[in-house]
Amino acid sequence: MSGTWRDRSQQSGQSPHQDSVDLPDRWAIETQGLTKRFGGRIAVNGIDLAVPAGSVFGFLGPNGSGKTTTIRLLLGLASANSGDVRVLGKKMPAALASVLSDVGALVEGPGFYPFLTGADNLRRLDSADPLAPSETRKQRIHEALDQVGLSHAAKKKVRAYSLGMKQRLGLANALLRPRRLLVLDEPTNGLDPQGTREVRGLIRSLAAGGTTVFVSSHLLAEVEQMCTHVGVMSVGRLVAQGPLEELRSAGQSGVRVLTPDVDRAKNVLTRLGLVPQPWDGPSLAADAVLATGLDGREPETVVAALVADGVRVRGFSVESASLEDRFLSLTGEGFDVAG
Amino acid sequence: MSRVERGRTKGSGDTAGSPEAGPNSGRASVAWPLLASELSVLFRRVRTWAMLAALAAVPVLIAVAVKLSSRPTAPGRGPLFLDRISQNGLFVAVTALVVCVPLFLPLTVGVVAGDTLAGEASIGTLRYLLLAPTGRTRLLLVKYAGAVAFCCAATATVAAAGALAGVVFFPVGPVTLLSGETVSVGEAAVRSLLIAAYATVSLIGLSAIGLLISTMTDVPVGAMAATIVLAVVSQVLDTLPQMDWLHPWLFSHHWVGFADLLRQPISWASFGDNLLLQGGYIAVCGALAYANFSNKDVLS
Numbered sequence: 220m221s222g223t224w225r226d227r228s229q230q231s232g233q234s235p236h237q238d239s240v241d242l243p244d245r246w247a248i249e250t251q252g253l254t255k256r257f258g259g260r261i262a263v264n265g266i267d268l269a270v271p272a273g274s275v276f277g278f279l280g281p282n283g284s285g286k287t288t289t290i291r292l293l294l295g296l297a298s299a300n301s302g303d304v305r306v307l308g309k310k311m312p313a314a315l316a317s318v319l320s321d322v323g324a325l326v327e328g329p330g331f332y333p334f335l336t337g338a339d340n341l342r343r344l345d346s347a348d349p350l351a352p353s354e355t356r357k358q359r360i361h362e363a364l365d366q367v368g369l370s371h372a373a374k375k376k377v378r379a380y381s382l383g384m385k386q387r388l389g390l391a392n393a394l395l396r397p398r399r400l401l402v403l404d405e406p407t408n409g410l411d412p413q414g415t416r417e418v419r420g421l422i423r424s425l426a427a428g429g430t431t432v433f434v435s436s437h438l439l440a441e442v443e444q445m446c447t448h449v450g451v452m453s454v455g456r457l458v459a460q461g462p463l464e465e466l467r468s469a470g471q472s473g474v475r476v477l478t479p480d481v482d483r484a485k486n487v488l489t490r491l492g493l494v495p496q497p498w499d500g501p502s503l504a505a506d507a508v509l510a511t512g513l514d515g516r517e518p519e520t521v522v523a524a525l526v527a528d529g530v531r532v533r534g535f536s537v538e539s540a541s542l543e544d545r546f547l548s549l550t551g552e553g554f555d556v557a558g
Numbered sequence: 559m560s561r562v563e564r565g566r567t568k569g570s571g572d573t574a575g576s577p578e579a580g581p582n583s584g585r586a587s588v589a590w591p592l593l594a595s596e597l598s599v600l601f602r603r604v605r606t607w608a609m610l611a612a613l614a615a616v617p618v619l620i621a622v623a624v625k626l627s628s629r630p631t632a633p634g635r636g637p638l639f640l641d642r643i644s645q646n647g648l649f650v651a652v653t654a655l656v657v658c659v660p661l662f663l664p665l666t667v668g669v670v671a672g673d674t675l676a677g678e679a680s681i682g683t684l685r686y687l688l689l690a691p692t693g694r695t696r697l698l699l700v701k702y703a704g705a706v707a708f709c710c711a712a713t714a715t716v717a718a719a720g721a722l723a724g725v726v727f728f729p730v731g732p733v734t735l736l737s738g739e740t741v742s743v744g745e746a747a748v749r750s751l752l753i754a755a756y757a758t759v760s761l762i763g764l765s766a767i768g769l770l771i772s773t774m775t776d777v778p779v780g781a782m783a784a785t786i787v788l789a790v791v792s793q794v795l796d797t798l799p800q801m802d803w804l805h806p807w808l809f810s811h812h813w814v815g816f817a818d819l820l821r822q823p824i825s826w827a828s829f830g831d832n833l834l835l836q837g838g839y840i841a842v843c844g845a846l847a848y849a850n851f852s853n854k855d856v857l858s
Contacts, residue, residue, distance in 0.1 A: 291855070291856070291857065294689055295688075295691075296685055296688060296689070296855070296856040296857075297855035297856065297857060298853060298855060315691060316691055316693055319689055319690070319691035320691065322689070324686075324689045326685055326686075326689070327682075327685075328682065329682070330681055330682020330683045330684075330685060330686050331681070331682070331683065332599060332681065332683060333681070334602070334603055334604065335599065335602070342595070343595050343599060343683075344683075344686050344687065344690055345690075346591040346592055346594070346595040347592050347595065347687045347690035347691075347692040347697075348690040348691065348692070349589075349591075349592075349692075349696075351690075353591060392686065
């Protein structure tokens with residue numbers, strides 16, 4: 220699937236022949252055969268991740284599918300059993316010290332000293348980075364707190380923070396310096412709707428400024444709203460990755476017909492090769508028919524056939540498959556967490 | 559991505575080819591800001607101050623107990639030097655150190671040293687320190703330096719509180735040493751400081767043990783308890799004559815051997831032996847801690 224990536228460097232007028240050259244800035248994250256075992260259990264199973272520079276990459280997967288473990292491997296917190304990792308063009312974990320300064324990360328929830336204030340926590344983490352200039356520290360902390368809307372709570376002890384405030388502080392830590400890559404693991408966890416929306420806006424504006432954002436989530440609606448590219452994990456494997464539109468269009472699209480002549484409409488649609496769905500969702504009223512399998516047929520021909528057969532069409536719409544449908548078809552419907 | 563932006567990222571991509579991040583390479587090994595931050599975090603915790611306050615209470619309790627007691631302490635009963643306190647307040651600090659070295663000081667040092675990495679892991683800050691990025695070796699060194707700083711603070715607290723209590727409750731004058739000579743108050747104060755330094759050296763080996771245990775777990779209480787238990791076990795073994803072949807290798811073997819510092823001239827032999835033994839523990843435990851931590855999967 221990687222051959223069909225929307226290639227930003229080509230869009231901006233670069234020669235496509237440079238594809239063969241190993242450009243350090245084409246992929247923000249690149250893995251080959253990345254594998255991690257815990258005892259006998261394979262947590263990450265030979266994944267080939269390719270995150271284009273400048274993208275907002277949604278890293279999807281059910282709980283326990285290996286998302287966080289993959290992120291730990293990418294950032295050198297854990298070492299892989301086999302496979303290669305390149306982050307910002309450099310091999311990890313060999314180049315860890317020089318790469319991580321350019322990477323802001325939020326991994327598996329925020330972690331802070333409860334007995335320090337929000338600002339002091341950021342000061343602590345910033346002084347742990349030998350490349351962070353201490354002259355601008357105060358200013359950068361102030362700006363980062365401002366960016367996540369925590370200025371008023373900067374002098375409060377983290378002990379008194381709510382989960383959402385800690386999450387914001389975690390984001391502020393990721394934003395302490397200008398970063399080329401942000402790795403955000405469930406960034407909207409614990410946030411209220413306003414906070415969720417602000418984070419989405421923040422990610423969009425950072426991406427607009429050229430930062431690559433790698434965001435793991437199980438909130439599909441969120442990913443649909445802010446990501447340009449998507450990768451889907453299932454039981455330790457990367458089962459799909461590519462531009463969001465591509466992934467979505469790979470699912471089946473269908474039609475929705477509003478009509479009092481439900482049975483007649485179903486017959487016509489079946490004759491045309493579509494598959495009427497038994498559907499009991501609240502979105503479907505008694506006078507509507509939902510059918511999948513449009514498969515490139517012109518929607519207007521479907522309407523014409525319906526009308527020709529005397530179906531009273533009150534409404535007609537083309538329904539593209541939602542990311543959720545695609546996600547479930549890739550990762551399975553089961554509710555049980557993969558062991 | 560805009561052209562300008564691409565120019566920037568390309569530019570930094572180019573420097574990647576040159577030997578590691580040119581302009582900053584000289585600062586990459588600088589650990590001072592992190593050490594300053596470590597010390598500030600350590601000494602801003604209520605827990606640290608509570609432990610120092612408890613340690614300071616020991617000499618005060620000793621002084622008050624001796625002061626309130628009507629009959630003089632018989633020589634040879636109670637802790638070393640207890641009988642001398644009522645004649646000379648300068649012995650309060652020495653007596654308090656004698657009392658604290660076997661249990662109270664190891665207890666507090668065990669808490670701090672056991673907490674070093676396991677504590678960071680348990681509240682989730684370890685991964686963020688490593689992502690900052692703090693190199694693992696640097697973090698280990700800074701954490702150990704923090705624990706040693708606490709050892710210094712702990713013994714200094716006992717000595718200072720002892721000196722203060724001695725001056726307040728008892729007469730202070732020239733001190734008769736174990737070897738019979740009498741030295742001035744100033745000289746005696748220096749000897750007290752030397753004993754505090756001796757106790758500090760005694761604790762740095764234990765700190766290294768605590769650091770090692772702390773790399774093995776994400777549960778700080780477990781690491782603290784294990785460190786303290788080892789300190790007790792080592793002292794128990796040191797009292798068993800059947801284990802005398804082991805005694806010179808026990809990290810607590812020289813813990814109470816500071817009487818030599820109260821002779822004239824000072825005998826440095828036990829100080830040197832202690833230093834050598836603790837240095838050995840630092841080398842071995844430090845190497846094991848490095849081996850354990852440098853490749854550890856941080857999953858906390």
